[in-house]
Amino acid sequence: MYRVLIVDDELLIRTTLKYMLDWEAIGFTLSGEAANGREALEFIKKSTPDIILLDMRMPVMDGLQLSYELKKDYPDVQMIILSNYDDFEYVKNTLKNGAVDYILKHNLNEDTLRDALLRAKAVLENSKASRDRVLDVVPNNLAAFKENLVIQLLTGQFRSEEEVEKIFDALQIKLDTKNVVFIEIAIDHYRSVVGDGDLKAASFLEFALVNVSEDILKKYGNGLVTHISNEKFALILSFAQYRSSLKIDERIKEILQSISTSLYELLNITVSFSVGTMCDSILTISESYRKAEENLKNRFYTGKGSIITSNEIKSNCTDSAGLSIETEKKLITCLKLQQKDKLMELLKGLFEFIKKEKISLSGSQMIFFDLIGIISKICKENHIPLSTVYSSSETPHKLMAELETLDEIESWFINIFINIYNALHGTDDVASSESEYVRQALTIIRNHYSENISLSYVARQINISSTYLSTLFKEETGEGFAQYLIRYRIEKAKALLREENIDIKEIVKLCGFSDYGYFFRIFKKKVGMTPMEYAALCRT
Template sequence: MIRVLIADDEILVRVGLKTIIPWEQHGFELIGEAANGLEALELIRERGCDIVLTDIRMPECDGLTLIEKLKAEFPGIKCLILSSHNDFEYVQKALQLGAVDYVLKLTMEPGELLDKLIALKERITIENEQQLQASEREFKMSVYSREAKEKRLKELLVKACSPWDVEEFVREFGFREPVEPFYVVTIKLDRYQEELEENRFRSERLLNFTVTNIMVEIGKKYDACEFVEIDNGQFAILTSIDPCEMLTEIGSAVQTFLQLSVSSGLSLPLASLNDMHAGFLQAEEALLHRFYQGYGGIIAYKPDRYPGHIGPQADEEWLKLLELRDEAGVLERLNRWYAVSSTGQEHPDELREQWIRLVHIFANYAAKLGGDLYSIPLHADRYPFHAVRSLETLQEIYDWFTGWTRVYFRYIQQLTVKVWRPEIQAVIETIRSRYNENLKVFEIAKEIGFTENYLSVLFKKETGETIMDYLTRIRMDQARELLKDQSYKIYEISEMVGYSDSNYFSKLFKKMEGMYPLEFRKHVLGRG
């Protein structure tokens, strides 16, 4: 609806204008009437308006003054003059001031006034649409410009770039260089993947958007801060101030509003924007120490932080304890190894690989007894390789491994040379020979001559795992071997082991190995 105000000091004129036009029928809303310009301004400020029908001669504030004030305060309002025959000079002045048209009160016909109003309505509608489109274009350009700036700044941080690249960035985006010295900070959401899997925030994008908004709002209190989203729950900040107070406030806000913790890595003071990438690497290296320090801290970069090399425990010592079935001895050795390694002398990546090696030792011994690492019941819903590769702190790995060790010993105590019942052996042979097919439990049961429910319960009782878990394990065994051959694409391997959906295959693989198939291939071939 187009909002209309009538301003005239003659009450009969106001009453007449209100009654001779079917306002609502033609899309107009009368917001009120005024006896002078001051009353009109008060009503407009209170209710808003699109068209003003105003007399020229009014007490206190006449029509010309009203038009001038509206032009200054509400330039979008259209003024239609109500004039008398002897007001010609005033009408000319009103038109010069911005009035769009006029009508003579004494000779005015309802149809003439309505036509002028409808024309004004169409003009206002077009102008509003144009203004909306212009606003949308301006908003999009602002968003695109901001996104382009953030993308380029991210590249300068993450990749090694030349001084010319930095100069071009500053020039193109009018980037305000931070006062020297400045810092690069990396902030990472703790337990990020777990939070995504729990799906409390509905989407990864929404979670990162919320965290970014929190950082930006807090950053407004601190001068010369630039925020950039990196990926996987990680963000970067460029700041000219000592960031510890700001980072503490960000951590507190994220904990309060999202019930999440964040850890931060802090570079050394930097002297030039050309040092951005080096500063980012320092902040990343500092953040790695979260592996030892735990969650929620602010960690400053220290050169040569990891001078020592503890080295892996001797395989023979572990094997001896396993062969003796000495669960207490294994747990005691784990505790001693953890106590030595938790001093933080060794690079986290190297120590994590030593835990991976320990998993291999346990796996090889289970295989020697006829078992399989992936048939061991899960502990805390994690497979061993996935746990060691995905848990983010040494404390978490140690806690998980000690819990899993108890599960492991119960498993190997049950491992004996066992002759399966004929129907169980038939299921195993069917799966091993046809794992690449779209096997269904009810089809296997039908072939053997049992009901699906009975066979499922029997298989679980005999083997300790479900039929589908066994099928998944066999498929993943084959996938690990196929991944060593680079001639196969990931989607081809997925189909070769029985999965038509390669994304689903990749997610299952990561749940067991702690890395996606392509990462596993690079890791195995690189290590080899």
């Protein structure tokens, strides 16, 4: 006889479990019960059970904490998890700690409990070497049949609708064989949801997603859903009784939004849907499947949690050879000249262009690689460690490859450019200034130094007299307004002169000097050499 300990804070659940089975008839005996993890540990120290039926949410010590203790001190004890949908994170971690099975409480009955116990018994009877292997769940026959059925449908292995209808009747599938559509469900950020190589968490997620979706389809009396592979699931709907394509579209959207909302609320995951073409007969559902697979690639543009249809897809994607030289030059200039607002505007405009023109995936990658190239160049020139810019030790190309949508890549690049901007310019006298008026004046200089600004102009902008601003400014910065502005413009000019292929006349304009001769004279006075000499020195 294998000894079973029941651990659940609800007396009703413990009582129900005790009287649900004829325990001894199937080779088990109840060794005791506990209302929380701490009570269970005290019991286990005195009499170690073989199997524990373990609730997740309990006071004092929950099921996850207890599973850690059991993995450490009692690795031979088999755990069967009792959970709700919203316990997914708990279940995922207890499976990592060696739980052999899980039962959703709303599915708890004599059959599910007996099956789980027999699986735990099989593990106990195996050798020690097999005890740590991945969850060995005997697949539910109905789920396995449905999965195999969908694969046969998608590969065109049926010759008549009558043959399919007989199988639907046998498996109690409510789905007409006329006017059908295939919809692919894809879990967003699948690897981060289940963890790398965590087949137990993946198995639970597959089961839960299908279960949640089936509960919703029951309300509509129509539909078949099953797992295909990894993050992908198949959903087949029929609209044999519908004549209006508009009504069909509305009903599809209604069903998918209901599934999406439930999965987010119950499992805390988002999914994307790719809708294939409508087929007259289920025998041609493979055509709808191929279209859905093709459409799913456009999740890159539409973003996670989206419903993707053929109507939203641009027929021809534009190719790209990467960033234009002009855009690359503008980005570098903004970084070097402390033009943060213009930098952000450029980046957002670039990604808006990619989205609007539907730049192909390969073309988009060319642009992204060029952006990474700019970052690497700036870091190398200014001796900025890459660890300051990137938040991980992984290569930027690998980090970017883990992002699934254009919106996520845009957000990632904006954060990276903000990091490099801060690394270049750090804390400046704008932040350190004590007077709010001087802070405002310095900010105006930073943002408008390339324009024709003066002390009186800045004073008007911040609503104080030019005399008062002049006094405050010199007290806090140590130099007069005009001297500070000239020095700031010269520093920006020096930064641009270090770049290749930038015309000096263009630099004069970018840095706010209206006269080339004046710029030449003031530069030589402040730097000790002409602009051309400085540029040549920087490139030797």
